[in-house]
Amino acid sequence: MGCFKIYQENRTDVTVVSNIFIDKYMKDANDAQLKIYLYLLRTMSAGLPTSISDIADQFNYTEKDVARALRYWEKTHLLALEYDDQKNLSGIQLADLSKKSGKDVSSEKENSLAPVVSLHSGKEDAAPRPQYIKPAYTLDQLKEFKSKEETSQLLFVAEQYLGKPLSPAEITTLLFFSDRLGFSEDLIDYLIQYCVDKGKKDFRYIEKVALSWAEEGITTPKQAAKLAVRYDKTIYAVMKALGKSGTPTRTEAAFASRWIKEYGFTQDIIEEACRRTVMATDKHRFEYADSILTSWYGKKVHNKADIKALDDAYAQRRLTALPQTASARGQGMSTSQFNSFNQFMHTEYDFEELEKEILSN
DSSP states (O other), X not given: OOOOOOOOSOOSSOOOOOHHIIIIIGGGOOHHHHHHHHHHHHHHHHTOEEOHHHHHXXXXXXXXXXXXXXXXXXXXXXXXXXXXXXXXXEEEEEEOGGGOBTTBOOSOEEEEEEEOOOOOOSGGGGSOOGGGSOOOOXXXXXXXXXXSHHHHHHHHHHHHHHTSOOOHHHHHHHHHHHHTSOOOHHHHHHHHXXXXXXXXXXXXXXXXXXXXXXXXXXXXXXXXXXXXXXXXXXXXXXXXXXXXXXXXXHHHHHHHHIIIIISOOOHHHHHHHHHHHHHHOSSSHHHHHHHHHHHHHHTTOOSHHHHHHHHHHHHHHHHHHHHHHHHHHHTTOOHHHHHHHHHHHHHSXXXXXXXXXXXXX
């Protein structure tokens, strides 16, 4: 079949889209982000005023959806948002992609859009974000969501990953990802695959990961993969600190995740626990390190100064216990029994007892 041209009869009413945008930026944007950016180009070309509420009405989005898309394009440096003294949006300037220099978009801008809009400045992030609260969807909304062709395919793929039919509550959660978090079908697909690969099929866990991605500004599978790589680097750092090599198991990754995500420990605290673990044992090191870090978490450790305070308090308790130890030895405790007791007091973490507990589980 031969090639053909695409042209239109009247070429005066047109909106010009840069090839740089098509080649470099379009592939990473989701449906809402693309529509809103193209609409900005269209209103700018025609010299028309617009507002966040107008854009929301145009595409049947919420104003939060529009604001989130604008912030996404601002992060890519394709536009700049300008605010007045009252933190209201006063202008949007689109970058001139023809003046793009090598690595980044030039600071040169095109004509700004006429602003007729009020927008939160971003300080709303300090409180729980309304778009991150799952609404109570109606049956009609769920039916509309399920009736879309791309959604139908997504539901089928999700059921294949999870190995079971989706419940109404789980379908509602997928709608929440799409409607409120602004996730594309591709990103939701990747999200479910990512969690299942980690051995997590619980939708509460999947939702928790989705919310963390939304907080990180993740909008594409590629960005999510990069975030996972950064997380993997942290796990490998823990592996190295414990003297282990190879690929971490799911159990080992779960330990590291708990220390970082749930306990909120920084790398230096984790490495200190790993150092003590390596000095104490060459077996079950992740479990042993977890016993240390769980103990520190329960004792509200936030930095190395807190660890030193615990060590000092333990040393004082040990000095207090020495007379009783000497008395016990004088009352017939054997040398091996005394050494065993002294070793327990020296380390505070009784690995023999820990190992029994691990093996009994």
